Amino acid sequence: MILRPVTDADAAELLRWRHPDRYETYDFGGDEELSSHYAAEEDDVLVGYCCFGAEARVDGVHDEPGVLDVGWGLRPDLMGQGRGRAFIETILALARELYHPERFRIAVLDWNERSQRAAASAGFEPTGSVQEQQGRFLLFERPA
Numbered sequence: 001m002i003l004r005p006v007t008d009a010d011a012a013e014l015l016r017w018r019h020p021d022r023y024e025t026y027d028f029g030g031d032e033e034l035s036s037h038y039a040a041e042e043d044d045v046l047v048g049y050c051c052f053g054a055e056a057r058v059d060g061v062h063d064e065p066g067v068l069d070v071g072w073g074l075r076p077d078l079m080g081q082g083r084g085r086a087f088i089e090t091i092l093a094l095a096r097e098l099y100h101p102e103r104f105r106i107a108v109l110d111w112n113e114r115s116q117r118a119a120a121s122a123g124f125e126p127t128g129s130v131q132e133q134q135g136r137f138l139l140f141e142r143p144a
Contacts, residue, residue: 001087003094006037006049013046019076022111025134026073038094040072040087048074050091052099058107058137060130066102067141070095084118092122092144101144107137116140 006014011034019026028034036055040048049072050056056071057063072091074083092104106124108115116138124140131137 001040001042001047001090003038003040003050003090006034006039010039010046010049011035011037014049017076019079023076023079025109038091040074040090046075047078048072048087050094052095056106058130058134059132061105061107061137061139064105067105068095068099068101068103068144069105069107071106080114084115085121088118088122096144103141104144105139105141107139109134110136110138 014034014037015028015032017027018024034049037049037051039046040050051071052068054063054069056069061069063069070091072087074087095101095104104124105127106119107130108119110129119140123142125142126138127141128139129136130139
């Protein structure tokens, strides 16, 4: 898997992705600015994306020195296939290279057990929660 800056074609494809059921909350609404995101590609096919810093931070969570917020998403048809840990580790390697943080932080909706399991398998531990318009997000951190 390689990570590279999102192109206009990638952004158009990401805006078309539709997640099933409750996961639809992860769909892009069309007004998002995706130019600061990174595309995850396997065999020249877009399989996911990631973002860092303010782009990855949910409302109610504040910037903290040494902590980098990280966000990601897999293509809807690839979810639940056991790709999470390798996908996360690839993203965190890029984040280390670009930002040199002390810690990584992610926010996961409280009902999203699949993402919580992937985060735990990548060494993230719960640190709190925040209520946002989309629901209650659990916060997880791990050393960089």
